[in-house]
Amino acid sequence: xxxxxxxxxxxxxxxxxxxxxVVLGRFIRPTPxxxxxxxxxxxxxxxxxxxxxxxxxxxxxxxxxxxxVFDVETVFMFPWAIRYRQLALFGLIEMVIFLAILIxxxxxAWKRGALEWV
Amino acid sequence: MTDFxxxxxxxxxxxxGVLLGILGLATGYIVLAERKVLAFIQSRLGPMRVxxxxxxxxxADSLKLILKEDLIPGSADKxxxxxxxxxxxxxxxxxxxxxxxxxxxxxxxxxxxxxxxxVNVGILLILGISxxxxxxxxxxxxxxxxKYPLLGAMRAAAQMVSYEIALxxxxxxxxxxxxxxxxxxxxxxxLDMGVWFIFVQPVAWGIFTIAMxxxxxxxxxxxxxxxxxxxxxxxxxxxxxxxxxxxxxxxxAMLVMAAINVTLFWGGWLRPFPNxxxxxxxxxxxxxxxxxxxxxxxxxxxxxxxGTFPRYRYDQLMALNWKSxxxxxxxxxxxxGVVMLLLA
Numbered sequence: 001x002x003x004x005x006x007x008x009x010x011x012x013x014x015x016x017x018x019x020x021x022v023v024l025g026r027f028i029r030p031t032p033x034x035x036x037x038x039x040x041x042x043x044x045x046x047x048x049x050x051x052x053x054x055x056x057x058x059x060x061x062x063x064x065x066x067x068x069v070f071d072v073e074t075v076f077m078f079p080w081a082i083r084y085r086q087l088a089l090f091g092l093i094e095m096v097i098f099l100a101i102l103i104x105x106x107x108x109a110w111k112r113g114a115l116e117w118v
Numbered sequence: 119m120t121d122f123x124x125x126x127x128x129x130x131x132x133x134x135g136v137l138l139g140i141l142g143l144a145t146g147y148i149v150l151a152e153r154k155v156l157a158f159i160q161s162r163l164g165p166m167r168v169x170x171x172x173x174x175x176x177x178a179d180s181l182k183l184i185l186k187e188d189l190i191p192g193s194a195d196k197x198x199x200x201x202x203x204x205x206x207x208x209x210x211x212x213x214x215x216x217x218x219x220x221x222x223x224x225x226x227x228x229x230x231x232x233x234x235x236x237v238n239v240g241i242l243l244i245l246g247i248s249x250x251x252x253x254x255x256x257x258x259x260x261x262x263x264x265k266y267p268l269l270g271a272m273r274a275a276a277q278m279v280s281y282e283i284a285l286x287x288x289x290x291x292x293x294x295x296x297x298x299x300x301x302x303x304x305x306x307x308x309l310d311m312g313v314w315f316i317f318v319q320p321v322a323w324g325i326f327t328i329a330m331x332x333x334x335x336x337x338x339x340x341x342x343x344x345x346x347x348x349x350x351x352x353x354x355x356x357x358x359x360x361x362x363x364x365x366x367x368x369x370x371a372m373l374v375m376a377a378i379n380v381t382l383f384w385g386g387w388l389r390p391f392p393n394x395x396x397x398x399x400x401x402x403x404x405x406x407x408x409x410x411x412x413x414x415x416x417x418x419x420x421x422x423x424x425g426t427f428p429r430y431r432y433d434q435l436m437a438l439n440w441k442s443x444x445x446x447x448x449x450x451x452x453x454x455g456v457v458m459l460l461l462a
Contacts, residue, residue, distance in 0.1 A: 002126055003238075004235065006126070006133075007215045010130070010134050014212055015204060018207040019204060039191055040191070041191050042355060052267075057272075066440070067279040070283040074287065078242060078290065078299070082294075085462070092455045106445075115437070117437065
């Protein structure tokens, strides 16, 4: 686990690096007066009519679902890929079966129009 | 105990310090280079006023940014609004710890490796940590409580997770050749084989390069920012230094992606044709220089692509990934498997 120690150190330094200039800027920059219009969300000068947290397109939800399936799939394939030379034919046949199930679902999703963005 | 501390804490701290120092400066100059190259592509001169040929522009820019007013919109979720640029920067920076920059040198009796942390799951960890950038972006867009940032963040998230799949499949093809997840191990595997993986995995490289541009939300896939329709995308509501942090995160992510590309497909710090004895004189150039040369070439490629291609439409962007890149990358994996079996 010692090998991971520098990564933890780097994470700490990176967070400090991100916070420092913002804090530092507070002391050296001028503070102009605040106004209500300045704090309003930007909408090209038109007054915002309602909260931005409204409903959004269902498409994003479908993409998230598809992503989940494929991403879990890729995680399973990492150990297979690095041990492929040892697994040889057995590995290939198994991965073909594994991918065939995925591709079946993929073709189904395609035919049902889940990949169309309109 | 002192040795343990020196090897595991002091040396990494020095490396991190040097790296961040260089990175802080380099980011500014990448931005300048981008403005200059884009200007020349469009028959303009670009920044010329600050210093000779605008060479001091990055310093003027950073001074300007640090003096800018720091606005937090009244309706924003303050905690998430403040946290999201930090998440983006921390995620982008931390991945740098795993990039092998060269062969390593010996100083004061201690071996200083060319990589800050050589862990055995290197590339998996890089993909994992850089995936956290998506959280920073979507938190930034959501917490601003404004319509443009929210739209930009939704687009960015959907685009980044989609292209992550094609990217991972392309990486997998390279890993089949390397047989290891360690970034140093991948370069050493290319030395053993005597050939850069680009020559055995050109398709995977093409997919990786397209996905890499999309992952970093760069033109022609910059739907998340799309200045002409979403103002600034997910960071519309950000100003001053917080905005600059998003920028820093984006350019660091570009650098990291270019570095992965170089390590996985272009032989990392190796010289061209590492197995040809006649070219041994090229070893006179330090390994770190080779690495930087290759990464710089990819950074130039990013800018070149931005200057050349018009922006994609969102449905075309999604179709390119889901209907072309993913099937192609799966096919590439299977073909690689069959060919490796036949040659074994």
